Amino acid sequence: MNNALSISGLTKTYADFTLDGVSFDVPVGSIVGLIGENGAGKSTTINAVLGLIQKEAGHVSLLGKDTLDNETKEQIGVVFDGSNYPEILSPRKIDRIMKNVYDSWDESSYFRLLEQFSLPPDKPIKQFSKGMKMKLAITAALSHHSKLLILDEATSGLDPVIRDDILDMLLDFVQEEDHSILVSSHITGDLEKIADYIVFIHEGKVVFSKPKDELMEQYGLIKCGAAQFDALDPSDIIAYRKMDYEWQVLVSDRDAMQRKYPKALIVPTTIDEIMLLYVKGTTQKQTTQKGK
Amino acid sequence: MKGVLLKDLYIAKSNILVTVVSLIVLGLGLSFLLETGALLVLAPAVSTTAVFISITSDAGSKWNKNVLTMPITRKRLIGEKFVFYILLAGLGFIAALIPCCILMPTDTAITIDSLYLYASIGISAALFAGGISLPCAYVFDPEKSQVVFMLSFMASTGIIVGLVLLTNLFLSVKDHMLPAFSIVLVISAIWFFLSYRITVEIYQKQDIN
Numbered sequence: 001m002n003n004a005l006s007i008s009g010l011t012k013t014y015a016d017f018t019l020d021g022v023s024f025d026v027p028v029g030s031i032v033g034l035i036g037e038n039g040a041g042k043s044t045t046i047n048a049v050l051g052l053i054q055k056e057a058g059h060v061s062l063l064g065k066d067t068l069d070n071e072t073k074e075q076i077g078v079v080f081d082g083s084n085y086p087e088i089l090s091p092r093k094i095d096r097i098m099k100n101v102y103d104s105w106d107e108s109s110y111f112r113l114l115e116q117f118s119l120p121p122d123k124p125i126k127q128f129s130k131g132m133k134m135k136l137a138i139t140a141a142l143s144h145h146s147k148l149l150i151l152d153e154a155t156s157g158l159d160p161v162i163r164d165d166i167l168d169m170l171l172d173f174v175q176e177e178d179h180s181i182l183v184s185s186h187i188t189g190d191l192e193k194i195a196d197y198i199v200f201i202h203e204g205k206v207v208f209s210k211p212k213d214e215l216m217e218q219y220g221l222i223k224c225g226a227a228q229f230d231a232l233d234p235s236d237i238i239a240y241r242k243m244d245y246e247w248q249v250l251v252s253d254r255d256a257m258q259r260k261y262p263k264a265l266i267v268p269t270t271i272d273e274i275m276l277l278y279v280k281g282t283t284q285k286q287t288t289q290k291g292k
Numbered sequence: 293m294k295g296v297l298l299k300d301l302y303i304a305k306s307n308i309l310v311t312v313v314s315l316i317v318l319g320l321g322l323s324f325l326l327e328t329g330a331l332l333v334l335a336p337a338v339s340t341t342a343v344f345i346s347i348t349s350d351a352g353s354k355w356n357k358n359v360l361t362m363p364i365t366r367k368r369l370i371g372e373k374f375v376f377y378i379l380l381a382g383l384g385f386i387a388a389l390i391p392c393c394i395l396m397p398t399d400t401a402i403t404i405d406s407l408y409l410y411a412s413i414g415i416s417a418a419l420f421a422g423g424i425s426l427p428c429a430y431v432f433d434p435e436k437s438q439v440v441f442m443l444s445f446m447a448s449t450g451i452i453v454g455l456v457l458l459t460n461l462f463l464s465v466k467d468h469m470l471p472a473f474s475i476v477l478v479i480s481a482i483w484f485f486l487s488y489r490i491t492v493e494i495y496q497k498q499d500i501n
Contacts, residue, residue: 101363
């Protein structure tokens, strides 16, 4: 089994949105970041993978299995935005419940993680902060020997300190070579820190699925004026955007571009900028009217 | 199923406790004014309110979405709610039966026949009401479900009256009270089971967002 999760041609249609043939893989031992603006289809993809919504077409393979049976679910930890546990419960009560839900529930690991993250076992969840609730949800997801962790916007709305703690938890988890993570987020900075691959979804379609290092080390942003922009070969341009005083042009190989356009200012780019250029920029070059 | 049932018990614990204690106290307290056994008519249905507390809590915390990512099937999740409903109806029945048993030696109005009659009416009412309200809880939003829950008790009374009148066509209910209400009880049990199967069918196809 090379992939912990393999999705091909996943399709789901709603009245105002279509998830259109989404395909990507989560290789075993890697962290895959699923990015995209709100409403791009990240949660729909995850919900379809988890069998929460009925897919119209496509194929999903989880941990080498084509059907999502209870045996497979035992090995998957899922965390959504929010704790999704009734607020009246305490971590200790959750332990008692989970012991009867998961055959592989590891009570000692659960309480060790609670202690590690300073979560009081007998305090009702309603008295927890958002960060504590999220840590509890991740603790529960990690306490049944999961091999695949799926997180849907789990870090949104959290402060940088808590987010950093959670990212450390994820990095710890993936130290085991057969552990993998699919994490959706629109906080691309977090994914820059931990992801091995980035899958970008826009308007229900996968725009790209690439190793993060390729994006960070090879992609570049040409910042230029109108004349320089007009001189660019359209085949070199992935996307571009007109700003107040300059043109921003996304290119896939900044070293090659620097050789081709020695006078151009080409800077490394962030995932945020790549996403913005794809979403708000133009992908087909049109010549400018100079001076405009 | 045990884990999900335990979660519901944690959520509804205080409500269950209040209901059980109230039924016992009411049964003993009202024995001077009313026939204690009559409480058996109300007790099973009244004690099922905790199910709807748990369903509302589930909707608020998106528990169902969470639990369906665990080794729990949709069929099992629905089955647990129906089992929880029956357990609560049974608990209400036992709570109302306790004062009857205490007073039975001194109160000649409490007989096995009268207890059976009241119990069969009470349990039938609870099963008919649950058979209506539980599927609706998975189709409608929590607010509408609450309305259906309240209306279901009225509907169940109407169904029981209708069935008794129907039975009267081929069996004199006045002369055969116990067999007539036994028929109603059996029909209510079948109704409840069919309702479970229908709810499972509906929920299997539902998108959980």
